[in-house]
Amino acid sequence: MSLYADEIIRFSSVLKMSYNLIAGRDELKRKKLREKKHLISVALPFSDLLFGFPNLIPVFPIRMEVFKVSKYLSYLGSASSIFGWDNVSKILGYIKNAGIKEVSKVIDDIIDGVIETLNEKYNEMYDIGVERGISSDFCFALKTLVGMHVSKMKNVSGTLNYSIRCSAWNKYLESLKSIKSDVKQIWLDIPPRNIGNAMGLLEDNIRSALTDLEDISGNTYNDNQLREHFKVANQIRRDYKTIIYEIGASDFYPCNPATFSEILALLSISFQDYNSNPIRYAQNIHQMVNEMRERIKKGIGMDVSKYKKIMVTPMFGGWEPKTHEIIYQLGGRAIYADWDVLKFLDDIPISSKSDPVEAYAQFLSDVTESGIGCDNNVLTDSYIRVAKQLKADGLVFNSLFGCHSVSNCYAMLKDKIRRDLEIPSISLTFNRIGDNIEQVSTRLGAFMEMLR
Numbered sequence: 001m002s003l004y005a006d007e008i009i010r011f012s013s014v015l016k017m018s019y020n021l022i023a024g025r026d027e028l029k030r031k032k033l034r035e036k037k038h039l040i041s042v043a044l045p046f047s048d049l050l051f052g053f054p055n056l057i058p059v060f061p062i063r064m065e066v067f068k069v070s071k072y073l074s075y076l077g078s079a080s081s082i083f084g085w086d087n088v089s090k091i092l093g094y095i096k097n098a099g100i101k102e103v104s105k106v107i108d109d110i111i112d113g114v115i116e117t118l119n120e121k122y123n124e125m126y127d128i129g130v131e132r133g134i135s136s137d138f139c140f141a142l143k144t145l146v147g148m149h150v151s152k153m154k155n156v157s158g159t160l161n162y163s164i165r166c167s168a169w170n171k172y173l174e175s176l177k178s179i180k181s182d183v184k185q186i187w188l189d190i191p192p193r194n195i196g197n198a199m200g201l202l203e204d205n206i207r208s209a210l211t212d213l214e215d216i217s218g219n220t221y222n223d224n225q226l227r228e229h230f231k232v233a234n235q236i237r238r239d240y241k242t243i244i245y246e247i248g249a250s251d252f253y254p255c256n257p258a259t260f261s262e263i264l265a266l267l268s269i270s271f272q273d274y275n276s277n278p279i280r281y282a283q284n285i286h287q288m289v290n291e292m293r294e295r296i297k298k299g300i301g302m303d304v305s306k307y308k309k310i311m312v313t314p315m316f317g318g319w320e321p322k323t324h325e326i327i328y329q330l331g332g333r334a335i336y337a338d339w340d341v342l343k344f345l346d347d348i349p350i351s352s353k354s355d356p357v358e359a360y361a362q363f364l365s366d367v368t369e370s371g372i373g374c375d376n377n378v379l380t381d382s383y384i385r386v387a388k389q390l391k392a393d394g395l396v397f398n399s400l401f402g403c404h405s406v407s408n409c410y411a412m413l414k415d416k417i418r419r420d421l422e423i424p425s426i427s428l429t430f431n432r433i434g435d436n437i438e439q440v441s442t443r444l445g446a447f448m449e450m451l452r
């Protein structure tokens with residue numbers, strides 16, 4: 001029996017989000033071809049400005065791919081348009097409960113397939129990136145992003161390029177031009193420090209990016225629409241934090257801990273483009289919180305008080321997805337909270353600043369100064385902040401091969417963890433999904449042993 005499938009089908013919100021992630025291709029195609037909207041490629045959670053336009057659609061490019069299970073998920077999607085997702089989820093749950101073996105196995109294959117197929121696709125993109133000649137020194141994330149653009153850049157009208165502290169990231173963005181030169185590159189430089197006139201400069205850069213986007217859109221961006229979007233974006237962020245901290249740090253989970261980690265991984269990937277429809281995403285994630293709370297209230301789920309809480313980070317640039325399953329088998333529960341470490345889950349301060357450009361400039365400046373763009377000292381403090389808030393029992397640091405920026409601060413972090421938190425930590429190296437599972441297992445085994 002599949003561990004994930006058996007539980008994931010009980011959450012209609014998770015089903016919906018998986019569907020929008022894996023089977024979103026048809027919807028994107030329809031928006032582009034029938035509704036004449038423009039798809040804009042984004043990576044990292046930098047999609048917000050696009051929602052100020054009526055006809056620009058952000059897309060994390062892997063979503064334009066065909067996945068092995070897309071067809072079956074589409075059947076579920078069709079069923080949902082007749083019965084609604086809640087009923088689809090109930091019917092699937094009924095089939096599983098009734099133990100109808102053959103059908104149950106098909107459901108397992110589909111749901112397990114979501115995770116597996118996504119990982120296979122990541123590796124496929126990695127291989128395309130390498131074939132394209134990207135330097136072998138680049139990290140997994142950049143190789144896969146190059147692969148995604150080689151494969152699907154033909155479908156987009158532009159790419160939204162935020163420069164960050166990582167020079168390899170900025171080089172990758174520059175290389176997009178050579179993949180397809182007629183696709184418009186919209187650049188947004190974020191000053192590394194909020195000193196002098198940096199905020200004014202950042203506001204100018206945002207306005208200039210908006211003007212470039214207006215050229216693609218053919219519409220002027222709408223202040224009100226952007227303001228309304230930021231409110232929705234903030235709701236998403238609050239619900240996301242509730243899942244990490246209220247549910248993730250509690251002693252009773254609404255599901256098995258490995259399934260919970262799987263849901264956190266799904267959120268981490270899908271948050272980057274809010275599945276191209278933030279209002280729908282906000283509804284889904286809010287429903288997810290409600291479904292989780294409801295199950296906990298009814299005592300449905302699992303007492304996880306004896307499972308050690310292990311913060312696994314950073315994973316946004318690529319990690320071994322088997323990690324959380326291995327940790328679970330060894331008596332732990334893996335928690336992924338990268339976007340909060342990097343400050344992307346902070347509110348966009350639209351309630352204190354009525355001009356959305358000013359509010360977004362403030363948000364980007366904060367993310368840069370104390371999150372993704374900050375120096376290792378501040379970044380390591382952020383890891384500690386999140387580990388403390390989670391009351392983590394241990395920390396697994398995922399050191400990405402080729403990353404000289406976000407994941408090269410383990411030496412400094414290790415000292416701070418020992419000094420400030422007095423919990424053990426370990427660093428694992430990661431290059432490509434599936435390459436190193438035995439070693440990961442062995443090292444995690446020794447690590448979890450220390451926690452007993």
Ligand code: SF4
Pocket residue numbers: 139140141142166167168169317400402403404405406407
């Ligand atoms: S910070 Fe590291 S993981 Fe992120 S893009 Fe740069 S090299 Fe890759």
